[in-house]
Amino acid sequence: MVFVHLIAAERRCNMAQTHQLATRRHIHLEDGGAIAEIFTRGSDPYRKIVNGRQRKPVGRPVMIKAGMRAVEWESIKAEKPMYELCEVATPVHSMFAQPHLLRMKIVGKYERLDFIPDLRLSVDTGFAVQVAKGAFVEAVRNWTPVRQGTLSTLIVEVKDDADPRIEDPDYQNKLRLAEQVYRNVGWFFTTVVRSTHISHPKTDPAIAALFLKRKTTLSPGDLSAVREAFGSQEKLPWKEVVAALGGGPTGVRKASAMHVRRLISVTVTEPLTDRSTVVRVQDGRPLFELPGNYPW
Known part of the structure; x- marks a missing residue:
């Protein structure tokens, strides 16, 4: 397993060739040096997923918690119900789909791993802690609004139960590395699977x-x-x-x-x-x- 530790402050720079804003954070690996970079497109999703080439159900519903912007989904069984759950869940304050590209340069089998998460949420910190301990939908069900509290960033990867990558060791290793990078940034990270983390028959x-x-x-x-x-x-x-x-x-x-x-x-x-x-x-x-x- 690869372990990471944040050792330098972030540096922001304009990437003229891609018109992206890069946030670069230097990450130290136990077996060598590496750099993790986060690329965003301002208030726009990093990647557009709804286009004329899709041959499956897709959607672009306008969400209040996305600032009245359209939120694109391409998985009707997982992303769609997850986005709806986030829109309704009281501990979720805002959402942003396809928020950034996390580029991890590592030492090992792959020289570089790219990861674009499905969601970036702003949530009550206590809720993020509960999500880290169990299922997302259970944390929503058990949440009680608080008078005072802090907000935290929660990065979410959404998966359908039938997604073959759930059993892919290389993909799981990428998620583990991404989680460590996010943790060093001060963010929470979770992977949600439809049947376990999103859906509940009574909710x-x-x-x-x-x-x-x-x-x-x-x-x-x-x-x-x-x-x-x-x-x-x-x-x-x-x-x-x-x-x-x-x-x-x-x-x-x-x-x-x-x-x-x-x-x-x-x-x-x-x-x-x-x-x-x-x-x-x-x-x-x-x-x-x-x-x-x-x-x-």
């Missing part, structure tokens, strides 16, 4: 219901209505939040949008019912465009 229906209504428009009046409904209470049933927002389908849509925008958080351990528990998200980091209208 999937709640995620789907909230995701479909995430783009509903909210107004300052909606925030005031929810504030009045909570009063001094810490929790409310879903039914009361929906009623405060007008009831019926309109109330459901607005409450769902408030959840995705991190104004409130409804439990996703079970399919949504009138009795589902809703709490206020009070960490001061809502995804809402109207300054001064944060309800708490």
Whole structure:
């Protein structure tokens, strides 16, 4: 196994020939020297995956947590549900698909290993720690919003159960090396597999219901209505939040949008019912465009 240790500060330089911004970090290997470099394209994905040559289902949904940008997926069984889970999960603050190229120059069988992860997430640090200990979806199910806390970067590689690379020792070695590089940068890294880390029979229906209504428009009046409904209470049933927002389908849509925008958080351990528990998200980091209208 190759071990890495960060020994120099990062250096940023413009790569004129590729129009990329390179962040170069020097990594010391036990059996020699090496360099790990991270190349990005500013606010654009490093690699475009949706094009006219695809002969399989692909998608480009616009995500709120991607800054209202399209997030491309090419795996309908793994990437699509993972991106939807991240959009809905309260501990996830932002997402960026195909965020960078990690280029690792090493000593060994290959002189260079390139790796483009599927996702870069900004998450609550406590959540990232829980993900490192177990399944991503379980960490989402067990998460309780916190009043204060720090954010961390979580790099995610998404795999379908049928992906042959799961059993490829060379590929697994590349992931292990990438994890060590990210750790030295101060980031978390995880690989998620659909059946184990993304899907849960009791959570999937709640995620789907909230995701479909995430783009509903909210107004300052909606925030005031929810504030009045909570009063001094810490929790409310879903039914009361929906009623405060007008009831019926309109109330459901607005409450769902408030959840995705991190104004409130409804439990996703079970399919949504009138009795589902809703709490206020009070960490001061809502995804809402109207300054001064944060309800708490």
